[in-house]
Amino acid sequence: MGLLGAMASLGDAIDAQLANLLQPTHDGDSAHAHARIHTAFGDSPDVVRRPVSSNHGVAMTVYYIDGLVSPQLVDTAVVGPLSMDRTGRAIDGVVQVGEVKRSSRWQTILHHLTMGYTAVFTANDVEVLLCDTSKLPQRSVGRPETEATIVGPQEAFTEPLGTQMGQLRRTLPDQALRFSPVAIGTQRCAIAYLTNVANPQFVEMMRERLSRIEAVGILNATMVGSLIRDHPRSIFPTVRYTEHVSFVKWQLLQGRVAVLTDGDPFAIIAPATFRDFYSTPMDYSSGWYDASFVRIVRVVGFVISVLLPSLYIVFSSVDQQLVPYQLLLIVMGSHTGLPFSPFVEAVIMIFMIEVIREAALRMPKPLAGALGTMGAIVVGTAIVKSGLVSNQVIVIITVTALSLFSVPAYEMVGAVRLFDIALIIAGAVFGLFGVVATGFTVSALLLSMSSFGVPYLAPIVPPHWDNWRDTWVRLPYGQIEARPTALRPLNLNWLHLAGSGVRRPGRRPNR
Amino acid sequence: MRRVRAASAFLLLCLTLLTGCGPLSINEQAIVLAVSLDPDRAGWRWTFMFPNPTLTPSSEASIHTSQEFSVLSVGGATFGDAVDAVQSAIDRKVFLGLCQVVVLNPRLPAEMVRRLLTTLVRTSAFPHRAWVTFGEPTASELLTTTMPEEAAPTVYLAAYFKCRDCHSPASEVRIWEAWDSLVLPSRTAVLPLASRAQGRVMVQRVAWLGPNGIQVLTPSETQGWAILANRLGQGSVSVFSGAERFTVRRVSLHSQVIPQSNGEIAVNVLGTGTIDEGGPYTASQVALVQQRVADELASSCMAALHAMQRNRVDPLAVATRRSWTDGGFPAPDVPAHVAVHVQFRVVRAGYLY
Numbered sequence: 001m002g003l004l005g006a007m008a009s010l011g012d013a014i015d016a017q018l019a020n021l022l023q024p025t026h027d028g029d030s031a032h033a034h035a036r037i038h039t040a041f042g043d044s045p046d047v048v049r050r051p052v053s054s055n056h057g058v059a060m061t062v063y064y065i066d067g068l069v070s071p072q073l074v075d076t077a078v079v080g081p082l083s084m085d086r087t088g089r090a091i092d093g094v095v096q097v098g099e100v101k102r103s104s105r106w107q108t109i110l111h112h113l114t115m116g117y118t119a120v121f122t123a124n125d126v127e128v129l130l131c132d133t134s135k136l137p138q139r140s141v142g143r144p145e146t147e148a149t150i151v152g153p154q155e156a157f158t159e160p161l162g163t164q165m166g167q168l169r170r171t172l173p174d175q176a177l178r179f180s181p182v183a184i185g186t187q188r189c190a191i192a193y194l195t196n197v198a199n200p201q202f203v204e205m206m207r208e209r210l211s212r213i214e215a216v217g218i219l220n221a222t223m224v225g226s227l228i229r230d231h232p233r234s235i236f237p238t239v240r241y242t243e244h245v246s247f248v249k250w251q252l253l254q255g256r257v258a259v260l261t262d263g264d265p266f267a268i269i270a271p272a273t274f275r276d277f278y279s280t281p282m283d284y285s286s287g288w289y290d291a292s293f294v295r296i297v298r299v300v301g302f303v304i305s306v307l308l309p310s311l312y313i314v315f316s317s318v319d320q321q322l323v324p325y326q327l328l329l330i331v332m333g334s335h336t337g338l339p340f341s342p343f344v345e346a347v348i349m350i351f352m353i354e355v356i357r358e359a360a361l362r363m364p365k366p367l368a369g370a371l372g373t374m375g376a377i378v379v380g381t382a383i384v385k386s387g388l389v390s391n392q393v394i395v396i397i398t399v400t401a402l403s404l405f406s407v408p409a410y411e412m413v414g415a416v417r418l419f420d421i422a423l424i425i426a427g428a429v430f431g432l433f434g435v436v437a438t439g440f441t442v443s444a445l446l447l448s449m450s451s452f453g454v455p456y457l458a459p460i461v462p463p464h465w466d467n468w469r470d471t472w473v474r475l476p477y478g479q480i481e482a483r484p485t486a487l488r489p490l491n492l493n494w495l496h497l498a499g500s501g502v503r504r505p506g507r508r509p510n511r
Numbered sequence: 512m513r514r515v516r517a518a519s520a521f522l523l524l525c526l527t528l529l530t531g532c533g534p535l536s537i538n539e540q541a542i543v544l545a546v547s548l549d550p551d552r553a554g555w556r557w558t559f560m561f562p563n564p565t566l567t568p569s570s571e572a573s574i575h576t577s578q579e580f581s582v583l584s585v586g587g588a589t590f591g592d593a594v595d596a597v598q599s600a601i602d603r604k605v606f607l608g609l610c611q612v613v614v615l616n617p618r619l620p621a622e623m624v625r626r627l628l629t630t631l632v633r634t635s636a637f638p639h640r641a642w643v644t645f646g647e648p649t650a651s652e653l654l655t656t657t658m659p660e661e662a663a664p665t666v667y668l669a670a671y672f673k674c675r676d677c678h679s680p681a682s683e684v685r686i687w688e689a690w691d692s693l694v695l696p697s698r699t700a701v702l703p704l705a706s707r708a709q710g711r712v713m714v715q716r717v718a719w720l721g722p723n724g725i726q727v728l729t730p731s732e733t734q735g736w737a738i739l740a741n742r743l744g745q746g747s748v749s750v751f752s753g754a755e756r757f758t759v760r761r762v763s764l765h766s767q768v769i770p771q772s773n774g775e776i777a778v779n780v781l782g783t784g785t786i787d788e789g790g791p792y793t794a795s796q797v798a799l800v801q802q803r804v805a806d807e808l809a810s811s812c813m814a815a816l817h818a819m820q821r822n823r824v825d826p827l828a829v830a831t832r833r834s835w836t837d838g839g840f841p842a843p844d845v846p847a848h849v850a851v852h853v854q855f856r857v858v859r860a861g862y863l864y
Contacts, residue, residue: 316537321608321638325544328609329664332537333567341536391567437522 025104028126030061037063040110047113052082052120059123060091068116070135073097078118078131091120091129099132114186136160141167144244144281146410152285153246161188161262168192168260172249179260182210187218188262194252199488202257205452206270210259221264228259228270230451235418237411238451240272247281255489271452271487275460275471277412278302283474292473299472301406304399305416309346310423310435312396316342318431334390343428345389349397350421352383357401458486538564541603544580544666547614547650548627551586555623557593558584558651559605562664579663582655590630607637611669613686614646614654617704621724625693628700632690639687642672645704645718645725656707667712668705679746680737682717693720695831699824701736721824728818735815738766738780738808739827748784750803757800759784759857764808770833775848778812782853786860797860805853812851 026033034049041047046066053059060082064074077096085094092100101117103109104126109119116134141163144156155171157164165179172194180191180203189210193203209228218224225239226232242248243265248258251269259268269276278298283291315323316331331342340348356375360368383389400420407413419442426434449456459467464485469475481495545560560582563574583600587593598605613631615624631637646653653668661667672683682703692700699721705714717736718727728736737743747760764782771777784804786792792800819826 320537320540320606325542325609325611326664328537329542329562330567332540332542333563333565333570335538336565338538433525437525441522 024106026106026109026121026126026128028124030059030121030123033061033121033128036106037110037113041065050079052079054082054085056085061121062118063113063121064118064133065113065116068114068136069118069133073133073135074118078120078133082120091122095120095129095131097131097133101130102127103130104128111186138163147242147244147247147281147408149244149280149282149285152282153244155245156243157245157248157260157265157267159263159265161190161260164260164262164265164267165190165192167245168248168258171245172252177252180207182207184210184213184218184224185215187215187224189224190260192248192252192258192260192267194255197253197255197483197489197491197494198257199255199490201488202255202271202452206257206259218261221259221261221266221268224259224261225268228268231449234445234449235415236274236446236449236456237277237409237415238270238272238449238456240269240276240409241266241411242269242281243267244281246285250281250284253494255483255487271450271454273451273454273456273458273486274446275458277407277409280408288474288476292475295473298406298408301403302416305403305406306420306423307435308403309350309396309400309420310427311432312392313343313346313424314427314432314435316392317428322432331390331392334392338387338390340388342390342393343424345393346397346424349383349389349393350424352378353397353401454486459484535604535606539603540606541601542606543610544664545612545614545654545668546610547616547646547654548619548623549616549649549651550618553586554588555586555593556584556651557587557590557596558582558654559593559597560654560666566664574663577657579657580655582651584651590627590634607634610638610641611666612654612672613641613643614650614668614705615643615702616650617645617647617718617725617727619725621720621722624720624725628686628690628693631686637686639685639690641686642669642683643686643689643702644668644672644684644714645702645727647704647706653705653707653712656710656712658712671712671714672703676744678714679744680717680733681742681744682714682733682737689720692826698828698831699826701740701826719818719822719824719826721822721826723823726818726822726824729814731811732814732818735811735813735818736826738764738812739768739778739815741766748804748807750800750807752796752799752803757786757803758788759800759804760787761785762804766812768827768829770829775850776829778816778849778851780808780812780851780853780855782808782855783858784855786857792860797857800860801855801857804857805855808855809851809853812853813849816849816851 023032026036037047037049048062048064048066050062051059052062062074062079062082081094081096082091085091092102097118101112103112109128109130112130113119116132116136118131118133120129120131122129138160139158141158142156143154153171155167157167169177174194176194176196178191178193178195180193182189182191191203191206191210206228210224213224213227215227221241225241229238231238242251248267248269252258256269256271259270261268278295283295286294316328320328335342338345352375356371360371360375363371380394384391384394404413404417404420407416422442423435423438426438430437446456447461455462458464459471466482467484467486469480470484474480477495478497481493481497483489483492483494485492541561543559544562547558547560549556549558560580563579563581566574566579583597585593585596585600587596594605594607613627615627628643631641632639656667658667661670671678675681675683682701684700684702689700689702692698699719701717701719703714704716704718704727705712706716707713715730716728716733718725734743734746737746741764743762743764746762747758748762749756749758751757762782762784764780766778766780769777769779782804786797786800825831
């Protein structure tokens, strides 16, 4: 009987505990609260519990997570005022923090604890006071690492969402700027847009796509972008990432929508067409002639990076009669005695460059420089002397690798690289016809793509001639007053030069 | 999805069928840069010129001029036999796709040349854009003559013919053009004649490949043909006026060969030129020079026309043009009566004119 009795009492205790844990709301019992928090966080040493007793004898318990809160703020703005309070006011008015909430729902209480709030449990009170005492570890605002500019704004986003919104708000002090919060599980995001510019369809589409995501945890903005983008299996990106605050500002002014992700300094910009991946923040902070020239260089770089290696393979291995004979003979001379075909040599070189690139990314900066030098020596000299690769292939692949990095958006670099490899294989197997067929196939795929309903090749196809002023080149600002038509903004013009005398080229003044 | 699959299958089929198969590695090919054909006691002697396969920009300085190219001579009744013979003599695959020049001996029978041109045009692996020329003293000797300004791997004759505005007369012709001239029996192909003289290769004459054989023209006849065919380019003419010799340079001519209704042909030539040296010249001196030049040009034209009549050839396609108006199959004859009118004007003479 004794054993049965013990088992019965143990069962009752377990039932009581389970009943407590299954309760969605706090019942006012401090012991139950402690058990619930202990169950949620386990023995984590960063969960701090501090009993506080006020002058009126009210027993309170303060919970917070060390590292997420400012200990000074907890002491001076929560614990201190509560213990020293002699007025007997409601404790909402006693604590001296910016934001105070009340809740009895355990889900809300636990979530706020993980966000740096301090929870104040008062004995026999079912409502818990949630005080914003968060002070997240944060680095200072730095320069953009991936989109460095020589002139113009140099501000990059930082990780905390609040700071990101503040940076954007300060840069774009417009009451039309809206931040629409969206939570993906525990991940906080915000959709930024201008109410008087952005097409509401985009905002709604973005909100709908974000709200569809049900995830326990999101790692970064790229993960969010991958889940909301069109054509998620395509190698060509359909959303753009940028850490440049002023670039996001410009994109919002053009009628796009940005998604800020807590914990990732990169903002997601959508819709993003193919052309958008070839524009940089510096295009809008340098002279129109310089920006236009650099854009043309980028286009040439794209063509070189895509076609140069494949055409080299085609002309040296398959369709030799299409190349000037002097060049072919020099190629032949440099291949004399080498064991591999130009295709194999190109594959070896691509592999070498990718290995060096990957290694340089992983290494500390001082070592990366040394690795670059070592790689240049190895690739440039030793590999030729060893007879693995000819001089021409080194020149071709090196120029291609450099051209690849003329693509300003890193996410497009990978796509172009894969396209390049596909063309090399097609050229080696099927010759010039293979390159042409692959090129046409990829072009057809690009034509069929869209980003948030905007054709991927806009404004080139379908042609929006007015927008070409800021596509291949960037004309003076007075001549690109229109926003991208494909974005269907609420207001087409972003610039009005009343009485300035600026007129569009080719248009005669009114008589 | 079905359409995508069908399109993919179609694309793959095209890729498989249209791209050919089995391209050889660049190191396994022997690239033929030039071919020559000479008559031989035993038949025909074919010479193939190959580049030195170890030639690179860095090695060019260390390679002797005589080692920049190599030649291989074989016998063979036809071009195909010759290629087979060359193929069996070297360890690489003979690649004809980059051949630049075909040099023919002017002593070859005309029928042999016709047959060879037809063969080359019908050989898909042979580039129809290659230049064709006669060469003397023999085609193979001309092929192996190297020029000091020739930078390997450039073939001198190919570079020479490619520079269209550099030479007068502009007699260069590609294989397909020569073949095209021979499609009608009445037509005559005009091929340049490259000669080796004093260690240099010069192209100052042309040869006609007509129904009656190969006729090599004199320099005067060549000039006359070039005037009539509007291929003189920017040449020069030297004339004597009294005891003084004048060289009229930058001669620019435009000629019209007009078949008349009475069976004769009329040739009208309009031209201009400059006298850069000497001066000042009087108007009467200039007029005299103009007359002398016109006479010289008319004389050249008449010489060419007489050669055409003598050899019963029609390099200007006069008979062909007449057949369009008169009907009937054109006869390769130039009418017995021709009239040449030359008007020449010196537009600048010396520094005072």
